[in-house]
Structure formats: structure tokens, C-alpha cells
Amino acid sequence: MGKLVYGSGNRSFDIEDRALAHLRVVFMNKLRRGEPFMFHHNEPHVSCSVWTHPAVPLVFQFHGSRQPSLNREWVEALMQEASSPNGLRLVPEPTPGSVTLADAVG
Template sequence: MGVLVYGSQGRTFDIEDRLLAHLRVVFMNKLRRNEPFMFHRAADAGTYSVWVHPAVPIVFQFSGSRPPTINRQWVETLMIEAGGANGLRVIPEPASADV
């Protein structure tokens, strides 16, 4: 289980390493283009929404020793979600896992 640390006050969100690796690619691409977006995630304590902006510090902390392979189809789908009116909602990983 990895951790997404967001903001100067260090708000943390537990996220499974495989999903976190894919979110890192999406966040990196959106923020590199200076495209802030809303990120929504359901958790045990409820649902949270975070406004992701280039000026806010983000740390992706992985618990595993090896990086997960990246499913390009999933990244593309998550990128489309992030660019939509409702923001980025995590959707299930498609079956095909391109590297």
C-alpha cells in the first residue's frame, strides 16, 4: 500500500501501489501542462475530493521495491477522466496491460 501526500500540511491518502503508479503518470502529465484538475477517491472514511494544482506539493510514496508495469490504456482513460467536467475518478483497470 502506497501513500499520496498532498499539500504543505501533508494530508495523506493510502492508495495501492499499482493504482498510485498510474495516478503518478496522470498527475505528472496534467501538471506538466499546467492543467489543474479535481481528483475524487472513495476511501474507508468516505469520499474525498482534492483540487490538484501545480503550486501544491505532491509526494508519491510506494511501499513495494519494484515499480509496477504501466497499462497505457488505463493511463489514457484516466487522462480523459481528469480532463472531464467531473474531474478524475478512479475507474477499474482494463484487462489489457501494455507496457
């Protein structure tokens, strides 16, 4: 289980390493482009939303020693979430090859 530390260490989110690796790519790409976004995270009995901006420090802490392989379709789905009016929520990982061209285009 990894951890996303938001701000000056006063807020953190426990996130499974594989999911955290995918979220890191999304955060990096959005913030590198100067695109702030809302991030929503649900934990047992708690739901939290934070405004993510390039000026806010973020730390991605991984528990495991291996870098998880990335599922491009999951990264793309998460990027779409982050660009939506509702902001980024961790959606379930799609099975590789499950997204069709029609899904990606329309």
C-alpha cells in the same frame, strides 16, 4: 499499499502501489501542461475531493520496491477522467487490449 500526500503533509490518501503508479503518470502529465484538475478519492466511510494545481506539493510514496508495469489503456482512461468536467476518479483497470479503436475515437 502506497500513499499520495497532498499539500504540506496534512492530507494523504492510501492507494495500492499499482494504481498509484498510474495516477502518478496522470498527475505528472496534467500538471506539466499547467492543467489543474479535481481529484476524487473514496476510502471506507470517507469521500474526499481536492483541487490539484502545480503550486500544491505532492508526494507519491510506494510501499513496494519494484516499479509496477504500466497499462497504457488505464493511463489513457485516467487521463480522460482527469480531463472530464467531474475530475479524476480512480476507475478500474481495463484488461489490456479491451479498448477498441472505436472506444478510443468516439
